[in-house]
Amino acid sequence: MTNKRSGPTRRKVLQSSAALVALAGTEAITGFPAVHAAEPVTLRYLGTAVNQSTDIAKKVKEDIGITIEYVPVTTDVVAKRIITQPNSFDLVDSEYFSLPNLVPSGNLVGMDAKKIKLADEITTVLSKGVIDGKAIGNQGTAPFKVFYLEGKHSKKFSKTPTEWLTLIPTTYNADSLGIRPDLIGRPIKHWSELLNPEFKGKAGLINVPSIGIMDAAMAIESAGQIKYGDKGNQTKAEIDKTVDILTKAKKSGQFRAFWTDFNESVNLMASGEVVIQSMWSPAVTAVRSKGIKCDYVALAEGYRGWCSGFALPRTLSGKKQDAAYEFINWFLSGWAGAYLSRQGYYSAVLATTKKFLKPYEWAYWYEGKPATEDIHAPNGTLIEKVGAVRDGGSYDTRMSRIACWNSVMDENEYLITKWNQFIAA
Amino acid sequence: MLQAGPPRSGAAAPGAFVERVRKRGGARKAAPSRSTAYWQASPMAVVFFIFFVLPLVVTLVVSFWRYSEYAIIPAFTLHNYAAVFDKCVSGLPKLCTTFSTYLSTLKFCLIVWAVTLALGFTIAYFLAFHIRTLTMQLVLALVCIIPFWTSDVIRMISWIPLFGRNGLVNKALLGLGVVSQPVEWLLYSSFAVTVAFVHLLTAFMIVPILNSMLRIDKSLIEAARDGGASGWQVLRHVVIPLSKTGIAIGSIFVITMVMGDFVTIGVMGGQEIASVGKEINVETGFLQFPIAAANAVILLCVVLAIIYGLTRFIDIRKEL
Numbered sequence: 001m002t003n004k005r006s007g008p009t010r011r012k013v014l015q016s017s018a019a020l021v022a023l024a025g026t027e028a029i030t031g032f033p034a035v036h037a038a039e040p041v042t043l044r045y046l047g048t049a050v051n052q053s054t055d056i057a058k059k060v061k062e063d064i065g066i067t068i069e070y071v072p073v074t075t076d077v078v079a080k081r082i083i084t085q086p087n088s089f090d091l092v093d094s095e096y097f098s099l100p101n102l103v104p105s106g107n108l109v110g111m112d113a114k115k116i117k118l119a120d121e122i123t124t125v126l127s128k129g130v131i132d133g134k135a136i137g138n139q140g141t142a143p144f145k146v147f148y149l150e151g152k153h154s155k156k157f158s159k160t161p162t163e164w165l166t167l168i169p170t171t172y173n174a175d176s177l178g179i180r181p182d183l184i185g186r187p188i189k190h191w192s193e194l195l196n197p198e199f200k201g202k203a204g205l206i207n208v209p210s211i212g213i214m215d216a217a218m219a220i221e222s223a224g225q226i227k228y229g230d231k232g233n234q235t236k237a238e239i240d241k242t243v244d245i246l247t248k249a250k251k252s253g254q255f256r257a258f259w260t261d262f263n264e265s266v267n268l269m270a271s272g273e274v275v276i277q278s279m280w281s282p283a284v285t286a287v288r289s290k291g292i293k294c295d296y297v298a299l300a301e302g303y304r305g306w307c308s309g310f311a312l313p314r315t316l317s318g319k320k321q322d323a324a325y326e327f328i329n330w331f332l333s334g335w336a337g338a339y340l341s342r343q344g345y346y347s348a349v350l351a352t353t354k355k356f357l358k359p360y361e362w363a364y365w366y367e368g369k370p371a372t373e374d375i376h377a378p379n380g381t382l383i384e385k386v387g388a389v390r391d392g393g394s395y396d397t398r399m400s401r402i403a404c405w406n407s408v409m410d411e412n413e414y415l416i417t418k419w420n421q422f423i424a425a
Numbered sequence: 426m427l428q429a430g431p432p433r434s435g436a437a438a439p440g441a442f443v444e445r446v447r448k449r450g451g452a453r454k455a456a457p458s459r460s461t462a463y464w465q466a467s468p469m470a471v472v473f474f475i476f477f478v479l480p481l482v483v484t485l486v487v488s489f490w491r492y493s494e495y496a497i498i499p500a501f502t503l504h505n506y507a508a509v510f511d512k513c514v515s516g517l518p519k520l521c522t523t524f525s526t527y528l529s530t531l532k533f534c535l536i537v538w539a540v541t542l543a544l545g546f547t548i549a550y551f552l553a554f555h556i557r558t559l560t561m562q563l564v565l566a567l568v569c570i571i572p573f574w575t576s577d578v579i580r581m582i583s584w585i586p587l588f589g590r591n592g593l594v595n596k597a598l599l600g601l602g603v604v605s606q607p608v609e610w611l612l613y614s615s616f617a618v619t620v621a622f623v624h625l626l627t628a629f630m631i632v633p634i635l636n637s638m639l640r641i642d643k644s645l646i647e648a649a650r651d652g653g654a655s656g657w658q659v660l661r662h663v664v665i666p667l668s669k670t671g672i673a674i675g676s677i678f679v680i681t682m683v684m685g686d687f688v689t690i691g692v693m694g695g696q697e698i699a700s701v702g703k704e705i706n707v708e709t710g711f712l713q714f715p716i717a718a719a720n721a722v723i724l725l726c727v728v729l730a731i732i733y734g735l736t737r738f739i740d741i742r743k744e745l
Contacts, residue, residue, distance in 0.1 A: 079712060210711075256613060257697065416713065
């Protein structure tokens with residue numbers, strides 16, 4: 001699929017650059033800048049590979065004529081690029097939890113809510129931290145805490161709604177532990193199982209300090225060893241205790257391996273090196289699509305939530321800016337949301353997504369009902385057979401059970417030092 | 426013998442020439458040679474300056490700057506270095522993160538260096554002295570090098586299905602009844618890291634040592650034999666001293682690569698083993714550039730110190 005695309009793309013690049021040369025020529029001679037309007041726009045889209053699908057780029061080109069040029073990097077590098085090279089992209093797919101680090105740099109601008117047609121329909125899970133009128137867990141950098149800016153160029157978050165949005169949500173989800181039910185052979189109901197000596201040498205943990213410490217904190221709190229004030233914003237003392245417990249577990253051989261890359265977690269699980277570990281929902285899907293049993297369990301203590309979204313760099317203006325808004329509006333209009341929902345993510349505007357999903361798909365992915373037909377991934381892989389039910393149930397159930405959100409802690413620097421200590425131990 | 430002759434004289438001549446030019450200031454030759462030499466060297470110098478000296482200077486400067494999460498503040502501070510060596514002296518005898526990380530990396534360095542040296546020397550010796558024809562030498566040297574046309578990540582990862590809990594080695598051991606439980610220390614352990622390093626780096630030892638050995642004049646060996654030297658004595662007093670340059674160059678390759686590595690240690694060690702490279706990687710990931718820069722500067726100093734030590738024993742320039 002990728003190969004098929006690379007040919008036309010390269011040709012298109014050549015064509016458009018030829019057109020550009022021709023255009024520059026005509027402009028110099030005739031002096032009609034209006035010719036620009038006919039030229040197709042290309043947006044450089046910086047983000048993790050998660051939401052960057054060639055199918056989406058193809059559909060955008062068909063629907064609104066904008067060319068999307070993906071710049072796929074890891075989560076760390078997205079943040080690094082925003083800080084150090086804000087001119088190297090036209091649109092960025094970042095995460096809410098990074099915002100406390102990114103916004104003060106002033107390299108991102110507030111998104112004009114008036115230009116986002118469906119801004120008011122973005123789910124309240126993200127904008128208010130509320131579902132069906134009930135508040136959900138707000139530990140960590142919950143999206144609603146950093147949803148608005150005080151002004152377009154403000155470096156401060158607004159506690160009350162303004163017309164300037166930090167990010168326009170693309171995908172979000174509730175993360176949990178992945179397990180191999182065939183190798184464990186009993187139900188897993190609590191986060192504490194991650195540190196249960198029964199799985200000595202068979203547990204895995206994500207080696208991204210800010211996320212790993214939270215999965216660990218969920219496990220430690222579940223085991224009753226520490227009661228945290230805010231797992232997503234731990235005090236130095238809490239970090240110390242958490243890392244102590246982790247270090248003891250590591251020294252006693254609890255962990256088989258740590259992972260940083262999505263694919264590593266898939267391999268660890270699929271090869272049976274690890275039977276219980278921190279995992280992301282599409283990784284679980286990937287293990288299952290190999291025909292290996294893997295469950296994303298709904299645990300009593302709830303989930304760790306995360307959410308990514310679009311932001312614009314400060315330097316973007318004119319036609320490119322208009323194109324970026326047009327693209328974002330298109331993204332919220334349903335097709336992309338439905339596409340990503342089939343990979344197990346949730347979309348920001350549910351109503352439009354529902355329109356683009358078949359009723360049985362909506363029932364499976366969002367309503368937690370048994371599948372009435374086989375469930376396929378966007379690329380056609382069979383994910384679930386008739387009768388299967390999504391782990392953790394419906395959208396409402398899963399979202400309402402989020403206990404904490406991915407975060408950047410106030411003691412971030414200290415955390416990193418301690419985490420390095422833990423890895424070196 | 427035939428093949429040993431030409432490269433030696435070919436390589437020796439420019440060295441001798443440079444030596445002569447250096448001694449006499451080049452004045453004896455045509456006058457424009459000096460400025461011409463500078464012009465000819467300038468493209469390399471410019472590239473070297475832009476891509477090596479400049480970044481290094483920036484790294485050094487940034488390592489003394491203050492920082493917050495989202496900004497680097499150009500104000501002189503020693504905080505970053507203090508943070509790297511936090512509790513390193515006061516915490517003794519308990520090792521601090523930095524010391525234990527370096528200790529672990531140095532341990533790998535020593536083991537991998539010793540193993541690759543032994544292997545590399547033996548293989549090179551075999552190729553240089555036991556293979557008679559030049560064609561065969563070339564073919565076998567290529568056999569050693571061809572795997573290096575693939576990505577080293579691939580070569581590293583191919584050990585995983587072998588060493589895994591359900592891997593080939595464990596299946597064989599279980600099948601033979603040698604063990605009753607799968608052996609766990611094969612993968613995601615220091616052992617796995619060492620094996621992968623040796624696999625990845627041995628060629629970097631073979632090639633320079635082979636190069637030195639091919640330049641040894643075989644009549645020297647014949648003379649030693651005629652003088653009554655045993656095989657061991659020939660090796661000890663003729664081959665090894667004359668292969669020293671190759672050994673030194675190979676050692677520099679291996680040592681620098683092990684010291685700066687974080688991919689091999691990460692993948693084969695299951696990310697449970699610390700390395701300086703990984704620490705720097707995590708720090709830049711969280712936008713802590715100054716402390717990462719400080720770490721990088723310290724790493725550079727350590728590696729330079731090791732290489733300086735090495736060149737105290739072997740004068741590489743003299744031999745080239």
